[in-house]
Amino acid sequence: MPSSSTDYTPQSPALKALMSRGLLEQASDLQAIDQALLAGPVTFYLGYDPTATSLHVGNLLTIMAMRLLQSHGHKPICVVGGATAMVGDPSGKTEMRKLLSREQIQTNSQRFREQFARFIHFDRGVENDAVLLNNADWLLPLHYIDFLRDIGRHFTVNRMVAMKTYRDRLDGEIPLSFLEFNYQLFQAYDFLHLNREYGCTLQMGGADQWGNMIAGVELIRRMHAHDDQQGQAFCLTFPLLTTADGRKMGKSERGAIWLSGERLSPFEYYQFWVNRDDRDVAKLLRIYTELPLDEIESLTAAEGAAMRTATRKLAFEATRLLHGEEAACQAQKASEQAYGGGGDWSAVPEVVLDIAEIKLVDLLVHPDIQAFKSKRATRQRVDSGAVKINDTPIADPYHLVTRADCGASGLRLKAGKKRFRIRLSQGA
């Protein structure tokens, strides 16, 4: 039975930290986990879906948790769900099954690894270096009959059906495909495999993973029912983060907040954090920064406009962790000067266009700019005064922009909240 995280006082520094940072939702056996973490280095794992080319802020909470545990001497395994991605996750409703090639998964995994490496170490040559694995390596070679005989026998449908994730589906008469039903076995098998090959005893994941993770815990226990020394396995879940206005954290409609600097510049990343709701800042500081708790408390004790200090700290620290000190400083400086009215555009990347002159609408819709999504929308935005060139509002969508508008540092184009620095270079 899941232990509640509220009424237990942890002994191990790792669990203590995890709990005080607000990273723990529920755990299979909190005391035993605590003991294990106290007794010595624990190898733990988290799974990631490699269907995207970059991780995003939604994944960041789990990465911070890995970082925290690793800093306490424990060993992370990042498992990329190559096999599962090859089948396609059926839980998304209208989601087409994306069949990814091995190469794509390979590339994505590589990218993930680079991003993980910002937060956890892989190659330090020490015991608790993190490891990145692909579950396709052990899931794909499985034979159905063997799998059923060796693994399937340890699962009873009765029990699976009793689990909340499945029961909700059944009670709600929401179709549950056999494939989906099997996911639990695969994930449980992952855990078993890691337990055998790497001595992994702890799985962590989002709250929605609970059923799958507990299945792994039980599988390991059953497989080792007769040897006394083995069979220790645990899982714990992280809270599902929502914003103060009740939405899921990190994924705006407009696009995910990518960790990849290529997909989202440090400046934009900083902007994401600095624009958080006041009510969320304390929680976010605990999770996404490593500031001491008492500092966080005093920072967020402020009210009103003074909250900006805390929010700015959050943005800076979060950006620093991902993109480094220098980039964070730059982003902060650019952000403050830009929005504070100063006008330092130096952090805004310069876009060079091989054009001598261009109409404003066309410029705003240009593939390299894409300030708005269509000319029609652009015209409307221009009408409502959303566009400024070199700090001068332009109301005419067909205003001709020429090289004369480019100063020494280029043309400063402001389109709503977005800003661009543009240089028009004469056509060849």
Added chain:
RNA sequence: GGAUGGGUGCCCGAGUUGGCCAAAGGGAGCGGACUGUAAAUCCGCCGCGUUUCGCUUCGAAGGUUCGAAUCCUUCCCCAUCCA
């Protein structure tokens, strides 16, 4: 395989006695005002196009009609029940 109910714009969801439908309403998003680069609130936009008009949309393809998201045919997909 059989029966029934469905497939509407980013999402949810009206609309099916054919025109007043580029399609109600809500959410998200975007722009503006107000602010603290926040929240709340208010205003505007929210298919595309230099636009008192034109073009392309309501699962797909055909058809009926002066005119179809709305009617007919075939097909595809989804859900529920039966086998």
